[in-house]
Amino acid sequence: MHAPEAPERLRAQQLSLTRHLRDPAHVPAPEGIEYRRLAVYRDLLFNNVESLLAGNFPVIRTLLDDEQWQALVHAFFRDHRCQTPLFTELGREFIRFLDTIEPLDPPFLAELAHYEWVELALQISDAALPAHDADGDLLDGRPVLSPLAWPLAYAWPVHRIGPEHRPATPPPTPTLLLVRRDDDGTVRFSELSPLAFRLLQRMEEAPHLSGRMQLEALAREAGSDDVAAFVEHGRALLLQMRQARVIPGIATAPE
Secondary structure, eight states: OOTTHHHHHHHHHHHHHHHHHHOTTTSOOOTTSOHHHHHHHHHHHHHHHHHHHHHHOHHHHHHSOHHHHHHHHHHHHHHOOOSOOOGGGHHHHHHHHHTTOSSOSSTTHHHHHHHHHHHHHHHHOOOOOOSEETTSOTTTSOEEOOTTEEEEEESSOTTTOBTTBOOSSOOSSOEEEEEEEOTTSOEEEEEOOHHHHHHHHHHHHOTTSOHHHHHHHHHHHHTOSOHHHHHHHHHHHHHHHHHTTSSOEEEOSOO
8 A cells, every 4th residue: 555655755765865966065965874975976976977078078178177177077967967878978968068058168168079079979980881882973973971971160170279279269260170980990080171061061961962963053152153163173072082981972772
């Protein structure tokens, strides 16, 4: 008759414990637990999270002094509600947390965190290449963008930020980057021209278009007076991307 009360009581105890562990400065410890043991458990949990975040975001860790870093991790530990229990996703959860802070100090923190997270995300990605013809015609066929090649745009020059370079305001033009994983697992970063970035962006937006159609549309966007020359220049760019396996080939699956 009284059995249902036990799970409810256990749940209440668990909530009381987790609230204290998240915010020990403001939430009292639940009764019946030895303080010394609770302190060891509390420190262990926080230190594990702090260590994982410091490993995932080494540049951010060097930019913040110990007090700033500890305060930021404490706020994350206290306030953020993670959407996954996986340790490998902790970095993504930290980015989600930073996106809720306004204003950020320094203001580039969220973009820098995303830039640092990308390397790990690609290293552990299990995305597979779609069906493609590696030798197909990149103009007449539909170029396939590798799921292990990500074009990224940032307001801040995230690839240059560090202890010796802390910009106070973003530059007038965005930072356009390509991050890709090689066959041996190495993750590489490179800068993209606005043309190359927009081409990759268009391939994500409209994968059903042929390479020629993509380039012709891009020529119209750019206001080019010589579409044929623009397409020929774009063809050379597509070939370079295929050589780097950013574009592994053309799609073979039906539209």
